[in-house]
Amino acid sequence: MFFQKAIETMPREQIAQLQSHRLVHQARRCFENIPFYRDAFNEKGITPEDIHSIEDIQKLPFTTKQDLRRAYPFKMFGIDRDKVVRIHCSSGTTGIATTVGYTQRDLDDWADCFARVIYAIGGGRHDILQNCFGYGLFTGGLGAHYGGTRAGCVVLPVSVGNTDRQVRLMHDFGTNILCCTPSYALVIADRARAMGYDPVEDFDISMGIMGSEPWSENLRQQIQTSLGIKAADIYGLSEIMGPGVAGECIAQDGLHIAEDHFYAEIVDPKTLAPVPDGHYGELVITTLTKECSPLLRYRTRDITRIIPGQCLCGRTFRRIDRIKGRSDDMLIIRGVNVFPSQIEQVITEMPDVSPFYQIVLTNDGELDRIELQVEPNEDFAFDEVSEIEGLRDKLGAELKKNLGIKVQIRIVEPRTIQRTTGKSHRIIDKRGENL
Numbered sequence: 001m002f003f004q005k006a007i008e009t010m011p012r013e014q015i016a017q018l019q020s021h022r023l024v025h026q027a028r029r030c031f032e033n034i035p036f037y038r039d040a041f042n043e044k045g046i047t048p049e050d051i052h053s054i055e056d057i058q059k060l061p062f063t064t065k066q067d068l069r070r071a072y073p074f075k076m077f078g079i080d081r082d083k084v085v086r087i088h089c090s091s092g093t094t095g096i097a098t099t100v101g102y103t104q105r106d107l108d109d110w111a112d113c114f115a116r117v118i119y120a121i122g123g124g125r126h127d128i129l130q131n132c133f134g135y136g137l138f139t140g141g142l143g144a145h146y147g148g149t150r151a152g153c154v155v156l157p158v159s160v161g162n163t164d165r166q167v168r169l170m171h172d173f174g175t176n177i178l179c180c181t182p183s184y185a186l187v188i189a190d191r192a193r194a195m196g197y198d199p200v201e202d203f204d205i206s207m208g209i210m211g212s213e214p215w216s217e218n219l220r221q222q223i224q225t226s227l228g229i230k231a232a233d234i235y236g237l238s239e240i241m242g243p244g245v246a247g248e249c250i251a252q253d254g255l256h257i258a259e260d261h262f263y264a265e266i267v268d269p270k271t272l273a274p275v276p277d278g279h280y281g282e283l284v285i286t287t288l289t290k291e292c293s294p295l296l297r298y299r300t301r302d303i304t305r306i307i308p309g310q311c312l313c314g315r316t317f318r319r320i321d322r323i324k325g326r327s328d329d330m331l332i333i334r335g336v337n338v339f340p341s342q343i344e345q346v347i348t349e350m351p352d353v354s355p356f357y358q359i360v361l362t363n364d365g366e367l368d369r370i371e372l373q374v375e376p377n378e379d380f381a382f383d384e385v386s387e388i389e390g391l392r393d394k395l396g397a398e399l400k401k402n403l404g405i406k407v408q409i410r411i412v413e414p415r416t417i418q419r420t421t422g423k424s425h426r427i428i429d430k431r432g433e434n435l
């Protein structure tokens with residue numbers, strides 16, 4: 001199903017024309033209204049007149065998170081303050097928050113982008129959408145809220161937490177679509193069973209829209225089986241807009257980028273040179289229509305690839321693969337590149353191990369060390385030393401086979417790894433600390 005069929009199935013030449021037209025306009029807006037970009041253009045020796053089409057995008061400067069931090073709070077706004085109707089911030093857990101402003105048109109475009117994802121997995125008018133993304137400065141809550149409203153859904157603005165109430169509402173109100181992080185979907189399914197429900201039999205829910213953290217295909221399968229739903233991956237980041245920059249369709253074979261609003265490039269994170277379709281690299285996004293906080297070639301740090309070829313669903317927008325990890329999260333363990341999502345893929349294939357885990361990183365001089373903490377399922381004989389050792393050996397061998405490195409494994413008691421309601425804290429980075 002399509003929310004805006006004419007746009008979502010536009011022929012490729014028309015998409016390129018639209019993107020070209022919008023890029024020319026956007027480059028001018030950035031140059032004229034934002035001192036950071038005027039300086040960056042000057043430094044590269046270019047003016048907006050050098051940008052004639054989307055083919056010229058590589059002439060433009062990159063933008064980084066650091067640039068946004070330096071511009072805190074409003075120095076990257078590209079429009080008069082009286083046109084700004086909302087401000088969001090990124091979480092700021094790793095430093096100063098970054099600020100993103102929206103005009104009414106920016107918010108309308110955002111709602112459209114999210115609504116497209118709802119339709120793309122078969123949702124639409126009158127579906128009850130339970131929104132367990134956090135409401136607030138974080139873009140997840142309001143992004144799903146207005147996207148659901150735009151799609152014509154009945155929105156339940158539950159926000160995060162109070163899992164018992166989430167489960168009861170899901171049952172009593174007949175929720176059809178669940179919006180939350182993948183790790184919280186597992187918590188809800190777990191809690192529902194503990195409360196005596198069979199989520200597949202007792203609930204009307206049939207769809208999930210999940211994102212804001214990388215998740216593996218195996219985790220998706222577990223969520224789908226435990227709740228009896230089809231779960232779509234949604235991508236977005238507050239710097240660019242929020243959730244809805246890209247989203248999966250019913251084919252579940254990559255996330256369609258909203259290419260009328262965003263232009264995506266994949267570059268080598270070290271050399272910044274473009275990589276061919278199908279190859280992994282860092283996702284770089286240019287916002288083509290944003291009025292308040294336009295960004296040119298923003299380095300997302302997210303690692304993905306363009307999936308070559310056409311999707312079965314009929315959408316013509318290019319697709320990115322699920323996010324493999326962040327370039328910052330990429331671990332180099334004895335010369336081997338490892339993403340936490342690859343570890344998750346192995347864990348979720350082991351029937352005796354729960355999908356809750358933690359990765360603790362330490363370093364010994366130049367060498368990164370990695371310890372994986374996992375918990376067995378509740379029916380596992382945790383008190384039997386030989387069983388635990390057997391499990392540890394088996395998991396260690398699987399990780400070695402799949403990742404090519406030795407991972408230290410610590411098996412902890414069932415149900416002792418912290419459950420979270422929002423983004424999970426699966427990686428504890430103690431590198432650089434004196435231990």
Ligand SMILES: [Zn+2]
Pocket residue numbers: 248249250251256311312313314315
């Ligand atoms: Zn598709």
